[in-house]
Amino acid sequence: AMISQDGAALLFPTSFGYFDPHMLAVAAKNEKVRFAHCGGLWTEGKHPKNTGSFFGYIDECQYLNGVIAGHMSKSKKLGFVAAKPIPQVLRNINAYAMGARSVDPTITTTVIFTGDWSMAVKEAEATNSLADQGADVFTMHVDGPKVVVETAARRGKFVCGYHASQAKLAPNAYLTGAEWNWIAAYKQIIDAARSGKPHPNFVRGGLKDGFVKPSPYGAMVTAAARKNADEVKAAMLKGSFDIFKGGSAGLKDNTGKVVIPAGKAHQQTDVALEGMNYLVEGVVGKV
Numbered sequence: 001a002m003i004s005q006d007g008a009a010l011l012f013p014t015s016f017g018y019f020d021p022h023m024l025a026v027a028a029k030n031e032k033v034r035f036a037h038c039g040g041l042w043t044e045g046k047h048p049k050n051t052g053s054f055f056g057y058i059d060e061c062q063y064l065n066g067v068i069a070g071h072m073s074k075s076k077k078l079g080f081v082a083a084k085p086i087p088q089v090l091r092n093i094n095a096y097a098m099g100a101r102s103v104d105p106t107i108t109t110t111v112i113f114t115g116d117w118s119m120a121v122k123e124a125e126a127t128n129s130l131a132d133q134g135a136d137v138f139t140m141h142v143d144g145p146k147v148v149v150e151t152a153a154r155r156g157k158f159v160c161g162y163h164a165s166q167a168k169l170a171p172n173a174y175l176t177g178a179e180w181n182w183i184a185a186y187k188q189i190i191d192a193a194r195s196g197k198p199h200p201n202f203v204r205g206g207l208k209d210g211f212v213k214p215s216p217y218g219a220m221v222t223a224a225a226r227k228n229a230d231e232v233k234a235a236m237l238k239g240s241f242d243i244f245k246g247g248s249a250g251l252k253d254n255t256g257k258v259v260i261p262a263g264k265a266h267q268q269t270d271v272a273l274e275g276m277n278y279l280v281e282g283v284v285g286k287v
Helices: 019-029 059-072 087-103 120-132 146-154 183-195 223-238 271-275
Strands: 034-038 051-056 077-082 108-113 137-141 158-163 174-180 202-205 212-214 258-260
Touching: 019 034, 019 051, 034 183, 051 183, 059 087, 059 137, 059 158, 059 174, 059 212, 059 223, 077 087, 077 120, 087 108, 087 137, 087 223, 087 271, 108 120, 120 137, 120 146, 137 146, 146 158, 183 202
Parallel strands: 034 051, 051 202, 077 108, 077 137, 137 158, 158 174
Antiparallel strands: 174 212
16 A cells, blocks of 8 residues: 555565565565565575665663673572564573673573563563562563563562663663664665665664664662673674674583584674574573
8 A cells, every 4th residue: 555555665564574475575566666674684686676674783782781780680580571582582682691691600581471572461470470580680572661661660670671761661770771773774774765776685783883772871770880881882882792602612502502612703793693593591491
């Protein structure tokens, strides 16, 4: 309808799972219309040139969330409320857990998958269950973080936000957050369409590209926590920090299997990370 009735020349379908086959099928019938999907994996030689995908390395900010959580947790147990175990979500869970374990390797992160993107009742139940299990710093990957933020705050726990700042919802509980700046991606794609340049088929970016940013620290965040997170952020901005690396012993998943061998490091742009299908050591939960 947008194409036939409104004459749309550029479309942004954003729902997960609709890149292949749905968007690709419509794009094949409308070769002069540009399509940009959020989160899909566009591949050279496989997908049409009038299609593309965009996303950002929000796991960088979730790693920073984890660093702050690692400093602020007293129980050494963190909670993560997630929708579905897809690669983008697993990447965030793993980054959060690894950020925390960089502060204290005894910290665990327990994840509960609600099964869908927006399920307020299940999100509240998951948050309460994790709090009952001793989790004292929370984050999430669901469409609307409000329920998790407010429920954690009511339970007297800390929280790191997602998508945008939720500081106003829980000023005494909100430590920091992982925020999107979608304008950066949209601008690249729209500017190309306006100027008649080739459609950007694979758009990605992180902190240094302005695609994502951390929320300002809450007043309760300690000086040591801020210093640690700021140092990691500075390294990320310089491009000298790899989240997913094997190190000297290899990175293991939470079943003990080596998923990144010793000495191997994945840069953020490595598409192998976009197929992530595991939870790292230190995460309590199943894919």
